[in-house]
Amino acid sequence: MQSLTSTSHIDSRRLLLLDQAAACFRRLGYQAATVRDVAGALGMTTGGIYAHYGSKEALLVAVYTRGVEQIYEHVQAALARSAPKGPDRLRAALTAHVEFLLSGGDYAQVVIRVMPDEAPEAVRAELIRLRDRYEAVFTAIVKDLRLKRGIDRRVFRLLVLGALNSTQRWYSKRGLTPSQIAGCLFAMLGSAIEETS
């Protein structure tokens, strides 16, 4: 299993900083979160942030990168234990995706919550690239699926991920668990997918 990106060697101070940035971006969105919010959460002043990251944008890219990396690895780990293709593989991927999205911390949530078009121009393309690379996993899985006639593979993928990503807006620990939600979606999709013979 190969890493998609590499944010590995950041010392622990930087990591704590990034954690808080992720928390702020997740809670407030990129625009509404201020550098001071992040600094405040760390007991620092805003100036201090800039010793580690050169701009608010850079923070977002770092969070985003890490979020993609994390969820990617989580999904890959699940896939390693799953069939090489077919509905079970999709199920494994979707379940892992939604599990990590809802319970995996702030990083992955930022990836879903912050749409590239609310990020500054300068980094927009980078965010899209990161996210597309991740979603390629699903593109690949869907490609190996036998779908009912009339179902466009791309639209299928986008709708399914759209459905799961929307859970972020209403998921609560008091309701169904993430994997129950994935199960529910999969149950709904039953007829969309012909069983492999």
Added chain:
Amino acid sequence: MQSLTSTSHIDSRRLLLLDQAAACFRRLGYQAATVRDVAGALGMTTGGIYAHYGSKEALLVAVYTRGVEQIYEHVQAALARSAPKGPDRLRAALTAHVEFLLSGGDYAQVVIRVMPDEAPEAVRAELIRLRDRYEAVFTAIVKDLRLKRGIDRRVFRLLVLGALNSTQRWYSKRGLTPSQIAGCLFAMLGSAIEETS
């Protein structure tokens, strides 16, 4: 068919203003859109906006209200031509919803794009109320549906709407039409729903 709200009698100048506000909010989001953007699109100065709407918030509420009103009426019109219950009714509603979302102009898109939690505290509750009132249409339809065992009605509704609303992020006129997308989703859901006898 009864109106959900009433933004009917705004004179045409105000309406043009609201149109531009809707366009800006849709294109940029609430936070990134500035009052100057709206004013500029009308060839006005920012102060001029405030002769009509007392705050940027008020503008958002007006746009949101109108958006909900519009899409609600579109869906109601479709429902008036549909079966009183069952899968066809859901299909009609979903198709109308996605059609209007993708082709109905900026107002409805703002309703989907602007999450209440990026709106100022003061109006958040109002936006949620408006949206909930609209979504109640779907709650009612889903209630009269026979779902496969194990599928939670609430989760079903939220996932289906989540899937359709996510189309806003990737829909393009060059791909499938809105109703084809709805059809695609419905095809995917085939087995989730037991036919009414």
Added chain:
Amino acid sequence: MQSLTSTSHIDSRRLLLLDQAAACFRRLGYQAATVRDVAGALGMTTGGIYAHYGSKEALLVAVYTRGVEQIYEHVQAALARSAPKGPDRLRAALTAHVEFLLSGGDYAQVVIRVMPDEAPEAVRAELIRLRDRYEAVFTAIVKDLRLKRGIDRRVFRLLVLGALNSTQRWYSKRGLTPSQIAGCLFAMLGSAIEETS
């Protein structure tokens, strides 16, 4: 008894307008009161005000002028019934002054409340002139008074008027009446003034 100024021939619409301007200036001060406040109190729009008075400044001058005129006449009327000089004359003037200030409506109160230096440069001199002309009444009365040695006439007059004008800040109908307050002050001053032989 001769009029100090002449704001006599204003038609009744203008007068109602001025009444509200006086009310606003008294309640909020000149700066805080907006032209819209005045218009609103009349059920008009701001533009309408300008059909009668060319500027906010002009409104202030008109109110001020009328306020001075009113209190001047009230005091003159009291003086007409009083001794030609001596403590009783002062008492009559002070009593009339404080009575009118506290019960004579908004105009006079504006004269006391609005210090010329919060008015725009352009009218400051005019306001000072109006007020000085009024206060000349007291200057004259004090001039004919026999004060205890060591009491400066000008300071005497300014302190006495200052004391009475300050009542505006704390006077309430539930406490002493205006003339009781004047009586109280006069009692306090007993020894400052030597009786005329």
Added chain:
Amino acid sequence: MQSLTSTSHIDSRRLLLLDQAAACFRRLGYQAATVRDVAGALGMTTGGIYAHYGSKEALLVAVYTRGVEQIYEHVQAALARSAPKGPDRLRAALTAHVEFLLSGGDYAQVVIRVMPDEAPEAVRAELIRLRDRYEAVFTAIVKDLRLKRGIDRRVFRLLVLGALNSTQRWYSKRGLTPSQIAGCLFAMLGSAIEETS
């Protein structure tokens, strides 16, 4: 001698800032003074002010607090050297009051000049509370005084302070000194107060 409030430990930069704020508020009043005026007096931009005080209101409260503190201490110091009760004590307090008001700098003048009702709603109560606490000194002194029959203690206090505070509007270094003015007032009051036997 106990301090009424504590604005003691503000570093010198902040103090210079507050000095200028006090100067502006005194010269122009709260409403007319702009944050830019204050910043300009310090060679800063308006934004810079907000690193120290979160709002114009906060600036006013800080100035007011300091003003009350200063004049309070000045009066207390004078009282420490005076008789424990009686006319001399009142005289000491009044003299100290007017001396500090007229020669003690901008802070105290702001306390007298800026009426709470021209301050924003949010801080009005606080300003009144501060000022009332200070004036309690005089209430206490007046309580221990033997006043001529028919003189209400509260009205006596309010008129005396009103007279002295009004000096702010006309005092000039070229005329009587502050303590001469206080002396003059006291002379005027001679008969209001019965000598303690």
Added chain:
DNA sequence: AATGAATGAGGTTTCATTCAT
């Protein structure tokens, strides 16, 4: 005489960012 829309100047405030220390 009055409205309603608009202006334009100016107000307070926010915030990413910089920089000397």
Added chain:
DNA sequence: AATGAATGAAACCTCATTCAT
């Protein structure tokens, strides 16, 4: 690595005033 003060641009909003109608 971090602070604290400061900047400068830009945001929302207010308000006296104007003007076509």
